[in-house]
Amino acid sequence: MTHKEMLKALLQQDNVDQKTLAKKIGVSPSQITRWLAYAEPRLVHFRKIEELYKQMVG
Numbered sequence: 530m531t532h533k534e535m536l537k538a539l540l541q542q543d544n545v546d547q548k549t550l551a552k553k554i555g556v557s558p559s560q561i562t563r564w565l566a567y568a569e570p571r572l573v574h575f576r577k578i579e580e581l582y583k584q585m586v587g
Contacts, residue, residue, distance in 0.1 A: 532570050535582040536561065542585050553581055 551558040554577045
């Protein structure tokens with residue numbers, strides 16, 4: 530699964546918006562926008578996205 534797919538799934542969860550998700554990952558909300566559009570997250574951030582995905586989505 531790609532980082533974009535995981536981010537989109539996380540954003541579909543109840544009470545999760547870009548600001549909340551960014552805070553959980555430790556980045557700015559604009560970074561979430563860049564990742565969804567074109568950028569690749571650093572490995573440390575990808576692992577946080579993956580961890581959150583496993584916790585929140587399953």
